[in-house]
Structure formats: structure tokens, C-alpha cells
Amino acid sequence: MKTKMLITLFALISVAGTSEATGRLAAQQNTSIIPTYSLWCVENPYAYFTRVIWNLKWACKNGADCSPLAKGGRCQDLDYYRSRASYVFNDYYQKNPIPRNCDFGGAAVLTIQDPSNSKHFTFEKIKLKITRVPL
Structure with a gap:
């Protein structure tokens, strides 16, 4: 047995x-x-301004491509800090798209809404196509 x-x-x-x-x-x-949607990393509208700005600078120093936001860059007219932060946070996240790369101490959140086409976000001067990575 x-x-x-x-x-x-x-x-x-x-x-x-x-x-x-x-x-x-x-x-x-x-x-x-396997999910069939894309994710973007955008600025958290409930985050403190100082936290967002500090993390925006951190992301620029640690791998995000912030050159389009500089004078003469293709996105230099993004004067609204939420648009700039969302661009930088998303660039950082898309280079290694795992959820912890879109936290920034609570300054950012993941969304399935394309921020460049959404009425739910307040990106007044955003004139760029944010890249997306399918999961």
C-alpha cells in the first residue's frame, strides 16, 4: 500500500x-x-505641492528624461507643475513599469486613463503623447 x-x-x-x-x-x-490595458503614472492631485516638486527633481536626477522640459525642449511650454510632474513621473515609470516605480512617496498614482486625452485630469497645457507600455 x-x-x-x-x-x-x-x-x-x-x-x-x-x-x-x-x-x-x-x-x-x-x-x-494578463491584463489588456495600459498604465500611466501621473501626479497625485491630492499630494502636497512640496512632495510633488521634491519627487519631480528626484526623478530627473535618477533616470527620468527631463530634457524635453528644459528651455528649448519640445515640452518647455508645460508651465503647469502638475503636467510637468506627470510627464516626469510617467517617463521614470515607463522605463521599468512596476507599481513601486510610480509611488514617489504618494506624489504619483497609476491610472488606466490616458492623461493626454482625458477630461478627468487637469493638464491644461499638455501637448505631448505620453508613451504607454502594455502589461
Whole structure:
């Protein structure tokens, strides 16, 4: 009885290990749960101004491309700080799109609403297309 039980257990473990090693079973299971929407990282409208500005500067020093916001850049007319912060936060996030890269101490949030086309955001002078990464 114990021998049959051990053989059955060994067979189950072997099958499970084979499917994980080949990736076939795991890939089939994961395809149905992959979200089909894009995410953007935008400035949190409830965040304190000083927190947003401090994190905007931090992101510029730590990997976000802030050159379009400089004088002569293609986005230099973004004088509204929320638009600038959202551009910088999203640029930083899109380079490594994991949720913790869009926190900035509460100064930013992830959204599925495209901020360049949405009436739900107050980006008065935003004239750029924010890149998006499908998940």
C-alpha cells in the first residue's frame, strides 16, 4: 500500500516538475490573466505641492528624461507643475513599469486613463503623447 502511494506521489511530482520545466502548462495558465490595458503614472492631485516638486527633481536626477522640459525642449511650454510632474513621473515609470516605480512617496498614482486625452485630469497645457507600455 505504501509503495503504491509513493509511486503515485512520485509520478505527480514528476509531471508537475516537467510542466514547469517546459513552461507549457504555466504559459497556458497565465495567458488568461494578463491584463489588456495600459498604465500611466501621473501626479497625485491630492499630494502636497512640496512632495510633488521634491519627487519631480528626484526623478530627473535618477533616470527620468527631463530634457524635453528644459528651455528649448519640445515640452518647455508645460508651465503647469502638475503636467510637468506627470510627464516626469510617467517617463521614470515607463522605463521599468512596476507599481513601486510610480509611488514617489504618494506624489504619483497609476491610472488606466490616458492623461493626454482625458477630461478627468487637469493638464491644461499638455501637448505631448505620453508613451504607454502594455502589461
